[in-house]
Amino acid sequence: MQRFRQRVRTLDVYDLPAADLTDVRGLLIGMHCDQRQLQRIQTKLTDFVTQGGRVAVCGQIAHPFLPGLSRFIPLTNYRRDDLIVYARTPHPVWAGVHLDDLTYRRGVAGFYGRGFHTPPAGTVVVNGLGLAQLPLDFVYRLGRGEVLVHGGNDLWGYVADSTSAHRLTPQLLDWMERV
Amino acid sequence: MNRLPRIGILESGASYHTFALEDPRIASFFARQIYLPTLCAADLADLDALVIADRLHPGLLRRQAATLLAFANQGRTLVVLGEVEAHTWLPGVHWEARPTNFWWWLEGDDPGVRQRSPEHPLWQFMTLPDVTWHYHGFFRPPAGSTPLVALEEDGQEVGQLLYEDRISAGGRLVVTTLDPIYHHGSNFMPAATRFLENLLRWLQWELDSDR
Numbered sequence: 001m002q003r004f005r006q007r008v009r010t011l012d013v014y015d016l017p018a019a020d021l022t023d024v025r026g027l028l029i030g031m032h033c034d035q036r037q038l039q040r041i042q043t044k045l046t047d048f049v050t051q052g053g054r055v056a057v058c059g060q061i062a063h064p065f066l067p068g069l070s071r072f073i074p075l076t077n078y079r080r081d082d083l084i085v086y087a088r089t090p091h092p093v094w095a096g097v098h099l100d101d102l103t104y105r106r107g108v109a110g111f112y113g114r115g116f117h118t119p120p121a122g123t124v125v126v127n128g129l130g131l132a133q134l135p136l137d138f139v140y141r142l143g144r145g146e147v148l149v150h151g152g153n154d155l156w157g158y159v160a161d162s163t164s165a166h167r168l169t170p171q172l173l174d175w176m177e178r179v
Numbered sequence: 180m181n182r183l184p185r186i187g188i189l190e191s192g193a194s195y196h197t198f199a200l201e202d203p204r205i206a207s208f209f210a211r212q213i214y215l216p217t218l219c220a221a222d223l224a225d226l227d228a229l230v231i232a233d234r235l236h237p238g239l240l241r242r243q244a245a246t247l248l249a250f251a252n253q254g255r256t257l258v259v260l261g262e263v264e265a266h267t268w269l270p271g272v273h274w275e276a277r278p279t280n281f282w283w284w285l286e287g288d289d290p291g292v293r294q295r296s297p298e299h300p301l302w303q304f305m306t307l308p309d310v311t312w313h314y315h316g317f318f319r320p321p322a323g324s325t326p327l328v329a330l331e332e333d334g335q336e337v338g339q340l341l342y343e344d345r346i347s348a349g350g351r352l353v354v355t356t357l358d359p360i361y362h363h364g365s366n367f368m369p370a371a372t373r374f375l376e377n378l379l380r381w382l383q384w385e386l387d388s389d390r
Contacts, residue, residue, distance in 0.1 A: 012238070014216065014236070031193075031194070033193065034191050034193060034216070035192050035193065035197070036191075036214065037192060037216065059194055060195070060198070060365065061194060062192075062193075062194040062197035063192065063194075063197065072194065075366075114365075114366055114367065115366065
């Protein structure tokens with residue numbers, strides 16, 4: 001994220017309760033965050049979104065911390081076909097990203113997603129997992145803002161990728177700033 | 180009859196901490212789960228051992244270093260899992276980072292993971308394949324500690340991925356670079372699950388034998 005330091009600053013999750021979010025357009029919430037802490041400050045996070053902010057949540061949710069989030073459901077006894085990423089609805093964050101670049105890393109499937117979350121009613125599912133197209137990537141409205149969920153490793157982890165997956169980070173920031 | 184050894188685990192609310200500790204195969208080892216941001220010495224008073232889950236917030240651990248060291252200095256056992264910057268808050272720990280070798284298994288590389296101290300009781304519970312997966316770096320343990328899993332680069336031993344240290348604190352430190360709770364709790368990598376279960380089985384046996 002070094003090259004995006006003009007656009008992104010790091011905030012410790014334990015400093016979030018006291019943080020002034022007035023000038024913040026979006027929050028990137030990563031897979032290693034303390035979700036008990038996020039749940040404790042869910043009113044602040046919810047207000048941030050309902051007042052027009054955008055939040056991208058990556059990882060597997062164990063402690064839902066925003067309205068519309070639910071616990072992660074892992075795939076069990078999965079086979080390679082169950083790990084293929086399928087496009088369902090176009091979205092600017094994934095524009096120009098070849099889904100094979102997400103499904104496979106060096107020919108191995110499963111890094112992008114190995115399970116799903118149940119989205120709230122009215123959600124646009126962007127990418128689905130396996131033939132059942134389980135909701136892996138989705139976006140929903142919350143008040144005047146939006147929540148984007150990716151049920152796998154941080155989308156910005158692909159920032160230096162040699163494949164089309166590197167487009168995810170700048171496009172995610174563009175999407176947040178376009179509010 | 181003696182009571183069973185009491186083991187606690189320090190976690191910090193990442194999804195993989197929660198999911199791993201909801202799994203009865205793992206949860207059943209622990210008398211208490213302790214949330215790091217609210218840790219106080221009283222949480223540890225009746226424990227024989229404390230496992231520091233991998234990938235805890237290093238800043239919070241540094242703030243709690245005195246409490247954790249006091250625990251180890253009372254003759255008890257501290258098991259420190261990986262990716263917690265232990266070299267910044269635990270005595271005797273010297274760390275050297277390496278680029279993560281995620282793809283060793285695909286490239287057919289020998290990852291250089293070697294068994295040490297084969298007579299150590301750990302090896303009655305653990306096999307070399309349980310500890311042979313990617314690593315993020317290695318430790319140079321203090322003199323007098325017991326190497327358990329070594330790392331070789333170009334045929335030369337450079338450090339340890341797992342060791343036991345009865346020198347640096349009044350009790351026992353078991354320190355590893357591996358991060359099994361992250362992988363087990365993310366439903367990923369069966370070797371990490373075997374490592375975690377077998378490490379805990381050994382720990383329980385060891386504490387039982389101490390009494």
